[in-house]
Structure formats: structure tokens, C-alpha cells
Amino acid sequence: MTNAFEIIGGKPLKGEIVPQGAKNEALQVISAVLLTEEKVTISNIPDIKDVNKLIELLGDMGVTVERLSGDTYSFEAKNIDLNFFESETFKQKGGSLRGSIMIVGPLLARFGKASIPKPGGDKIGRRRLDTHFLGFEKLGARFDYNPETGFFNVDASNLHGTYILLDEASVTGTANVVMAAVLSKGETIIYNAACEPYLQQLCKMLNRMGADIKGIGSNLLTINGVERLGGTEHRMLPDMIEIGSFIGLAAMTGSEITIKDVQYQELGIIPDVFRRLGIKMELRGDDIYIPAQEHYEIETFIDGSIMTIADAPWPGFTPDLLSIVLVVAIQAKGSVLIHQKMFESRLFFVDKLLDMGAQIILCDPHRATVIGLDNQVKLRGISMTSPDIRAGVSLLIAALSAQGKSTIYNIEQIERGYQHIDQRLQALGADIKRI
Incomplete structure (x- = not known):
């Protein structure tokens, strides 16, 4: 029934x-908490399935999540269990949640590796995620698909800044590449970047955490990689x-x-x-x-x-x-x-x-x-x-x-x-x- x-x-x-709070912003800014081991507090989070699933997924991988009030959570991504990404649980939960692709950029940036289940559904799966993968590859990540496990294993131990012209101005694609680039060595330039308010919010939040992103609000972003990021507070639009x-x-x-x-x-x-x-x-x-x-x-x-x-x-x-x-x-x-x-x-x-x-x-x-x-x-x-x-x-x-x-x-x-x-x-x- x-x-x-x-x-x-x-x-x-x-x-x-x-x-x-804006659903499309939530999936990005909540994923960004993985970029630091310090505490990040986010308010005006909408109480909806897609967002709650992502928060649950962060908890499963070892992020300390505290619900401070109805719409406010704190996240501390100090002890991330990297083996979790090869587990059956991640395959099921990550595979069923479109927003789970958003955790890949931060993980690559901070830990130099990630595993992601092959996204389901060819209709939107294949075409849409190209922008994400191509961006990561340009930053120096290597993808290796394992047909037995159904996972992509990604090696990003040597991410470095570069010039990236995105094939489409995808909001999630831009966000993911930005999150990978903020901790890469050197300068990254992203042209044809999406410039939605959600993405501007993410970039402003990252800058408060210590990132160096210029051009926010335009389709040309210049990112100077930094060593590490710290905690912050963020209120969603x-x-x-x-x-x-x-x-x-x-x-x-x-x-x-x-x-x-x-x-x-x-x-x-x-x-x-x-x-x-x-x-x-x-x-x-x-x-x-x-x-x-x-x-x-x-x-x-x-x-x-x-x-x-x-x-x-x-x-x-x-x-x-x-x-x-x-x-x-x-x-x-x-x-x-x-x-x-x-x-x-x-x-x-x-x-x-x-x-x-x-x-x-x-x-x-x-x-x-x-x-x-x-x-x-x-x-x-x-x-x-x-x-x-x-x-x-x-x-x-x-x-x-x-x-x-x-x-x-x-x-x-x-x-x-x-x-x-x-x-x-x-x-x-x-x-x-x-x-």
C-alpha cells in the first residue's frame, strides 16, 4: 500500500x-565536510529522503554526525573508514542514491583514492557522470573498472592543478571537480563552470574553510590548491x-x-x-x-x-x-x-x-x-x-x-x-x- x-x-x-533549505545545495555542502577532519556545522538542512540518506551514508563511513536541532547538524570527518567503500553496504546505499557521486571529489582530494559503484541506469547514468570523471582524470586521477566487483577504483595519489574546459556546465560535475581541486597541487582553472547560487554557496564555504577560489559567480573559476582545510559554519539558501x-x-x-x-x-x-x-x-x-x-x-x-x-x-x-x-x-x-x-x-x-x-x-x-x-x-x-x-x-x-x-x-x-x-x-x- x-x-x-x-x-x-x-x-x-x-x-x-x-x-x-535548498536540496541541490545540501548534497554538495554536506559532501564537502569530508575535506577536513575539523568540525563543520550546517544549518537550514531540508528534512527530505535524498538528504537524509546522504547524511546516513556519511555516518556509515565513520563521520561523527550530531543533529543539533531540526535543521542543523554538525559533522566531524576525523576517522573515515576507507575499507567501507568496498563493502556491500556501500554498494547498495551508494548505488541507490544519485547524490552519492558527490562524495568522490572530496575523498580523492583528501585520501588520494576512492571506490565507487558503477552508477545504475544507463538513461541518465552514463551521460551525466562523464563530466565528473573527465574532470577527475584531467586532475590526474586514474580509473580502473573491476567487472567482478562492479566498482570503479580510483587512484588520485598525485592530483595536480590543470586547465579544465567542462564538456557541459553541470552543477554537480563542477562542484565535484572544485572539491577535488581545492587540495590539489598548483593552480586549476575551470572554464564553462556552472555558476548556480548553490555552487557559489559551496565555493564561499570552501573559502571560509581555507580554500583559495576566485571567480565565484562566473563560469571561469581559478583555484589555487592548499595543503589542508579547516572547519566552518554554513547556512544553506x-x-x-x-x-x-x-x-x-x-x-x-x-x-x-x-x-x-x-x-x-x-x-x-x-x-x-x-x-x-x-x-x-x-x-x-x-x-x-x-x-x-x-x-x-x-x-x-x-x-x-x-x-x-x-x-x-x-x-x-x-x-x-x-x-x-x-x-x-x-x-x-x-x-x-x-x-x-x-x-x-x-x-x-x-x-x-x-x-x-x-x-x-x-x-x-x-x-x-x-x-x-x-x-x-x-x-x-x-x-x-x-x-x-x-x-x-x-x-x-x-x-x-x-x-x-x-x-x-x-x-x-x-x-x-x-x-x-x-x-x-x-x-x-x-x-x-x-x-
């Missing part, structure tokens, strides 16, 4: 909501994907919502994209206030042609919010073309929205045109299954705006990325329960 959410939609919500989701939720349900402590200057283009959909919002201190609005109208381009919203690497619009924009456009006035350039098959949840009464033309796996209903027709509640983490929240928003009852199955997908989402929405007055 899997869990599901049962939602009675069509009710305006009201109140304040606090975004959780709020999750920009949650903030965008809540802006969309407010608009689509006609609700008055205040999103607290958003670190506005780190949101980049996100608020502007929602403004282009006609959503009114104002900044009050560091909170985003969204008034209840019955109608919001999509802008057109200056020449009158239909607005296109596409994803792009930072500081472009994040692909993780395109599905939210697509759903919110359903009840806007006007039309918009959603162009998902960076990933395949992220738009296939559109069929569920069509069943609810949305007017959407799926042009191909990457593009969908949404013809806004302008609240003339309400969506109707249906039963549906969440295909992935971002589509799950989009369907949740659609269900909260729909008339009648919706049931969303496979909510494990949603909970990989959003903590206690049902309780937080209930606090705004949403009729959502776990069944």
Missing part, C-alpha cells in the same frame, strides 16, 4: 509559508524551486500568500518569469507577498508574438520550474509556449492536465503550448500518479485549484524533494490529507 494525497481543491489559501512553486500556487488558487525569507537577490530571473505570466507580487523586506488575484494575464513580446518561456543554465531560467510555469499558465489569460530544452520527457505529465480540462497542445517532447482558461472554466479533480519530483508538485498545484477531489499516487516522488509538504499546505488552509 503506497501513500497518496487526497485533495479537495478550489479553495483559496491564506497565510505565510517558509521555504525549506532557501530552495528557489519551492519559492517558485509557492508563487505559482498562490496565483493559481487565487490566494494571498507571503513567502518568508527568500534571499531575493539569489533568485535571479525567477520572479520576473512569473511576472511575465501576469502574477503580481511585492518584496517586503526579504519576503515575497502575493496578493489574491482573480485574473493574471500573460504578456506578449513587444512585437505582439506569443511569449516563449524556455530553460537555460544559470543565470537563465531553471528547468526545474518549467513544469510549474506550465501549470500556472493553464488559468492565465493568453497563451504561452513552454520550451524544455535541457531534458527529455519532462513534459509528458501534460496528459494528466488534459484529463483535468486544461487546454494544452504538446508539440513534441520538448515543447508545449498552453492556451489559458482565464478562470472561465475550472479544472476538475482526477486520480493521477506523479511521474517525477517536479511534475508531482505541479500536479499538486493543479489539484488544489481544481473543483472536486483529486488523488495523487506515488507521492514518494514528491517527498524526495519537498519536506512535510502536506502539513505546510494544511497550515495555509489547504484540504489535503495523506491516505
